Amino acid sequence: MLIKLPKASDCHESDVTPESFYLSRRSLLGGALAGVAASSLPRWASADEASRYADVEAGRAPSWFAEKLPGTKWQAVTVKDEAITPFKDATHYNNFYEFGTGKGDPATNAGSLKTEPWSVVIDGEVAKPGRYALEDFMNPYQLEERIYRLRCVEAWSMVIPWIGFPISALLKQVEPTSKAKYIRFETLQDPKSMPGQRSSFGLIDWPYIEGLRLDEAMNPLAILAVGMYGRELPNQNGAPLRLVVPWKYGFKSVKSIVRISLVSEQPKTTWQSIAADEYGFYANVNPTVDHPRWTQARERRLPSGLFSPNVRETQMFNGYSDEVASLYTDLDLRKNY
Amino acid sequence: MRYPIWRIGVFIVAAVWPLFWLYEAWSSVLGPDPGKVLVDRLGLGTLILLLITLAMTPLQKLSGWAGWIAVRRQLGLWCFAYVVLHLAAYCVFVLGLDWSQLGVELRKRPYIIVGALGFLSLLVLAVTSNRYSQRRLGSRWKKLHRLVYVILGLGLLHMLWIVRADLKEWAIYASIGALLLVLRIPPVMRRIPRLIAKKSLSSTKA
Numbered sequence: 001m002l003i004k005l006p007k008a009s010d011c012h013e014s015d016v017t018p019e020s021f022y023l024s025r026r027s028l029l030g031g032a033l034a035g036v037a038a039s040s041l042p043r044w045a046s047a048d049e050a051s052r053y054a055d056v057e058a059g060r061a062p063s064w065f066a067e068k069l070p071g072t073k074w075q076a077v078t079v080k081d082e083a084i085t086p087f088k089d090a091t092h093y094n095n096f097y098e099f100g101t102g103k104g105d106p107a108t109n110a111g112s113l114k115t116e117p118w119s120v121v122i123d124g125e126v127a128k129p130g131r132y133a134l135e136d137f138m139n140p141y142q143l144e145e146r147i148y149r150l151r152c153v154e155a156w157s158m159v160i161p162w163i164g165f166p167i168s169a170l171l172k173q174v175e176p177t178s179k180a181k182y183i184r185f186e187t188l189q190d191p192k193s194m195p196g197q198r199s200s201f202g203l204i205d206w207p208y209i210e211g212l213r214l215d216e217a218m219n220p221l222a223i224l225a226v227g228m229y230g231r232e233l234p235n236q237n238g239a240p241l242r243l244v245v246p247w248k249y250g251f252k253s254v255k256s257i258v259r260i261s262l263v264s265e266q267p268k269t270t271w272q273s274i275a276a277d278e279y280g281f282y283a284n285v286n287p288t289v290d291h292p293r294w295t296q297a298r299e300r301r302l303p304s305g306l307f308s309p310n311v312r313e314t315q316m317f318n319g320y321s322d323e324v325a326s327l328y329t330d331l332d333l334r335k336n337y
Numbered sequence: 338m339r340y341p342i343w344r345i346g347v348f349i350v351a352a353v354w355p356l357f358w359l360y361e362a363w364s365s366v367l368g369p370d371p372g373k374v375l376v377d378r379l380g381l382g383t384l385i386l387l388l389i390t391l392a393m394t395p396l397q398k399l400s401g402w403a404g405w406i407a408v409r410r411q412l413g414l415w416c417f418a419y420v421v422l423h424l425a426a427y428c429v430f431v432l433g434l435d436w437s438q439l440g441v442e443l444r445k446r447p448y449i450i451v452g453a454l455g456f457l458s459l460l461v462l463a464v465t466s467n468r469y470s471q472r473r474l475g476s477r478w479k480k481l482h483r484l485v486y487v488i489l490g491l492g493l494l495h496m497l498w499i500v501r502a503d504l505k506e507w508a509i510y511a512s513i514g515a516l517l518l519v520l521r522i523p524p525v526m527r528r529i530p531r532l533i534a535k536k537s538l539s540s541t542k543a
Contacts, residue, residue: 089369101503103368156370201505275501293446293498294431295438303369304430306362311433 052230053161056087061232062116062240064135068143069227072163076144077221079319084147085158087229089303094236095152096255097204098187098194105196106236112193113256115240124184124261127175134240138226140173141165145230146223148246150253151285151318157299162244163227167217170224170260176214180262184211185243185254203274210243210254211267211281213327221246221323224257247317247324249283280337284328285318289337340404347408351415354382355422372430379423384492386416388513391489395520398529410466413485417463420456448498455491458484486521489514 052074061069096106099113118134147161167183189207191197197206216222225244226233233239238255245252251271261267271279278292287297296314304310317324328336338344358378362371390412397405432438442449462482464470471478493511500507519525 085369093369097502101500103370156373196503199503199505201508202503204502278501290445293448295441298433300370300373300430304372306371306375306430309372309430309433 056229059231065232072143074145077146079147079159082159090158090160091234098196100196109195110235113235118240121259122174124263125177125180126262141169149318150250153249153251155299157301161229162225164223164225166220167222167224176262179264181214182211182263182266183217184261184263184267185257186259187254188256188258208270210252210269247320252283282336286333287314289334340407343404344408376426379419379426383416383419383423386419390416391517417459420459448495451491452495455488458488
């Protein structure tokens, strides 16, 4: 017997992308147009931001974030008929091995991470490489709220309202050359503030590396996030800048990014290096391809109570098939897991 | 019955943990995925109880106190009780009571197979832990119960396959396990009482 939520709350693939998303895509075509869209926001969107979600701990937002936040395009992408994970759970149940391997370790230890000042290096096959202070790096972009499902490779999932901007907008700024085929992301390496990097029994070769094919990065769903739940990112969630790719397992969505490189070869990612048979480069959410140690057909949607386990079927591409399936038409997803 | 207070004390300490965890899960301090936390804690509890059980004989040799041996069987049975709870929690919270999936897991996943072998071995030891079986099996009983060393290996392998990024915790349990096995190598074992005897000799001189 499988404990399942009633069918009525299931999300059908055809329901996933609301019309507003396509509208937002169009409005993004030009920065000016995006500005118009932002200024024409309905009045409810500019209401008190702190109370947008229940029980959100107030943070100390950097000034560039506080200035940008009111212009955010709220609910640019939403999920239909799905409850947003409580803030407390999304911020106290994390995988961020730089701060320890326990789910609660990041919330306990990430306070030591210094996110201001922060700089991001852009290098590799780009016309405009450079090292940018985060506030300058963020300057060109209009913030958008994207409510996405998050499916961890460990078979649990959440629904999180991110604030960020599409990677495609970044790529437009930095101008990849014709040699660029992949985009590579690197997390901060700082053993002083990251206790997980000090462990002498660790198997991870720091810093944490992730990557996407360039056409995947260009997909409008792929974003770089700087906030969640109407505020800046808490440290344990990857402050101040992280990747969010909702159709892939969570470990692809690299946190606390310090370097973005455009490269011609497929980057060797961290989990691939540790266990290539378990964690592939693509890591697309796929209920038909098992992890060698467990099934990926189902997931525990958190919070999942002790006496009411919230187990549900996992959807192909985490329910984003309509938007991303065309990226993989020529690819054997069984081999390229 | 010798050492009644000591035995009851051990019983209470072993029994209290699962009840405390259940209470914690009830009052939602175990986070958004309490089922998984229970599975992990019960598994680790099984391993720790196995190590404690295996420590009783060396402790008795070191200290000469018979109380260690008096609680050894009880501790072994607690180890079995924890593994039963671990397995039950896995079936309920991870598999969602999907029995066909259990069949798939038992065929396909090496760490589940190793865990299942460890469980079956513990079951055999638990079933034959009574005096009747001891009499009935005679000298074979001792041989059969050496299976506990195999169980320790299976348990450590089962855990090793689950931790993938940081081996620190696993290395601690594995080295304690290795130490407890080394203490059982006959030449080492013979030296233990001598060490104690020498110490007590020198202390009486002083």
